[in-house]
Amino acid sequence: MKQPNIALTLLPQEQLTLVHSHETGELQRYRRLTLGFLPLMPQVSRLMASLGLQCESRLASLRQVAARMELDACVAESPHELHSYVMEQPHCFVTDEDMAEQVLQQTLHAAMEACGLFQWLIETNATPELHRPFVDFTQQKESEARVLLEFLEQRKHAIPMTEPIAAPRSGAPTPARGVRYPRQLRKVE
Secondary structure (H helix, E strand, O other), rough: OOOOOOOOOOOOOHHHHHHHHHHHHHHHHHHHHHHHHHHHHHHHHHHHHHHHHHHHHHHHHHHHHHHOOOOHHHOOHHHHHHHHHHHOOOOOOOOOOOHHHHHOOOHHHHHHHHHHHHHHHHOOOOOOHHHEEEEEEEEHHHHHHHHHHHHHHHOOOOOOOOOOOOOOOOOOOOOOOOOOOOHHHOOOO
């Protein structure tokens, strides 16, 4: 016998708390990743910082919606939450290309799961005031996943940032640090 499709409907307070908790966790993760990629891959660190800023923007938007609904307490940040990103999970630095690939794959997977969460929230939402923010958040999360996927695809065809630069032939100018001349580039497949 087929089970009926029962959709769980949360109260607005529960929805706000769930989204606030989720985005706070995402922000903390992106802050850790920003620091983790900084020494070896500053371009990835900047991407993670940008994604973290988008989480901050969503949290600010969520606080505005909660204030209009007079549910501020659901999204209030305690002093513990403001500093928990430092101690919640051990921090580690990305040390090589393989580790970077693994961390980026995990980040993409988390972004795709977040898309599913927000799509589910739209489907089960019964609060008109939360519909537009959830639609916006879903579109932003889909864009986030798309950016991460495209970044991973580009990395597959790019020169690893940790690859040493070939020494120039005698008489040839020495490239500035991080600059590669065309003869040093690999052929893109």
